[in-house]
Amino acid sequence: MTTKPGRRRRARAEHGGTLDEAHWNTSVAEFGDHLRTSRQLSSYTVRNYTSDIAAYGEFLRLRQVADLDKADRRFLRDYLAWLLELGYVKASVSRKLTALRAFYRFLADRGDVERDQTDLVSSPRLDRRLPVAATRREVETLLEGPDTATDIGVRDRAILEVLYSAGLRVAEICSLDIGDIDFSDSELRVIGKGDKERVALLGRPALAALSGYLNESRGELSVKTSETALFLNRYGSRLSARSVERLVKRYAVNAGLDPDFHTHTLRHSFATHLLDGGADLRVVQDLMGHSSPATTQIYTYVSTEQARRVYLNSHPRAARSNQIPTQNQP
Known part of the structure; x- marks a missing residue:
């Protein structure tokens, strides 16, 4: 009986395992290919999205979480709070959440995760900032x-x-x-x-x-x-x-x-x-x-x-x- 990749990662996490770096790097690279080919996003946007996902990977390592299905509403809120503590402005945090939602949808479509709770988390309320123009x-x-x-x-x-x-x-x-x-x-x-x-x-x-x-x-x-x-x-x-x-x-x-x-x-x-x-x-x-x-x-x-x-x-x-x-x- 074969086991889905998501199940394998979940089992390791429950026993105190760490992020499978090889699988993680492959998933991020394939996500970038998906953005480039299926969604036809520019290389500039793809680079920003994959960079945002890399920040999420740092948080997973920090929390010693290997099972992406463990990213429930509370965990994701903690991630956003962590980004704000690092000094990211609300607009950047909101963009990183947008990238994360796209990443989880991609993983869910492939069967790599069984649940996606990113839509349950609201983006930080943005302060209205007028664009700054030079004279x-x-x-x-x-x-x-x-x-x-x-x-x-x-x-x-x-x-x-x-x-x-x-x-x-x-x-x-x-x-x-x-x-x-x-x-x-x-x-x-x-x-x-x-x-x-x-x-x-x-x-x-x-x-x-x-x-x-x-x-x-x-x-x-x-x-x-x-x-x-x-x-x-x-x-x-x-x-x-x-x-x-x-x-x-x-x-x-x-x-x-x-x-x-x-x-x-x-x-x-x-x-x-x-x-x-x-x-x-x-x-x-x-x-x-x-x-x-x-x-x-x-x-x-x-x-x-x-x-x-x-x-x-x-x-x-x-x-x-x-x-x-x-x-x-x-």
């Missing part, structure tokens, strides 16, 4: 950072210009191929979340930076003539998301910007500056690739708050008092 002057300072006397600097200038001009996610700019650029119509073909295709627009500075990169510098980086990726690393391969995040952070630090400035700050700035300029919310939604207008709506609050700060700091009367008297007030 136009700060963005200009950032864009001037790369040394365009070097091939890497020319590439980096093009990356920064495209991130801001088109409002791209980091995974989107890394997945761009040369053939995705349409210089005649100032457009980019972008594959966003869920493999949804959209058209992004490019301004003159971004087009000029791209043209300079393609004509002067990309050929110096390309050691593989068959490589179709738009942005290459110094070894001629497609630039990774982590590399883009690092270069943006480096230029932000060099420019003296907020230490929390990152690639998504440019995307936030893209949306906020469009709305400040009078763009329609639906147009901004389409340009950003948001499936729901509610996701884009949050940028209207940022724009309103900026308008309030400008008013209070600039208007001679507003500086004295920002309260509007009612009819009963003298």
Whole structure:
């Protein structure tokens, strides 16, 4: 009589066993393959999900739990509390729970676990956080950072210009191929979340930076003539998301910007500056690739708050008092 893998792990755990590392690593790797092939998620998302599951593995080892069926509601709550104690913000903990739910569904479908209680645990209540946008002057300072006397600097200038001009996610700019650029119509073909295709627009500075990169510098980086990726690393391969995040952070630090400035700050700035300029919310939604207008709506609050700060700091009367008297007030 054969025993299901889940039963074998459960028996070991009941006798004080530890996590079967070989089986665990195989399960996590196969989960990543499932996300990549069946769900067609980007390599960036797959890496984040498998990293989140690795954190769960650390907790299993800490608690000396080998049987994944022992992850009841209380155990999972303890895991979330442990993450918060480690200093993870609520948004990160919520994402890790989302990854864990997907992992348990995957294991349940294969028969590796008999029960999945992850849906019984609620995500931490998130504090409402408005996206932080840089000012136009700060963005200009950032864009001037790369040394365009070097091939890497020319590439980096093009990356920064495209991130801001088109409002791209980091995974989107890394997945761009040369053939995705349409210089005649100032457009980019972008594959966003869920493999949804959209058209992004490019301004003159971004087009000029791209043209300079393609004509002067990309050929110096390309050691593989068959490589179709738009942005290459110094070894001629497609630039990774982590590399883009690092270069943006480096230029932000060099420019003296907020230490929390990152690639998504440019995307936030893209949306906020469009709305400040009078763009329609639906147009901004389409340009950003948001499936729901509610996701884009949050940028209207940022724009309103900026308008309030400008008013209070600039208007001679507003500086004295920002309260509007009612009819009963003298």
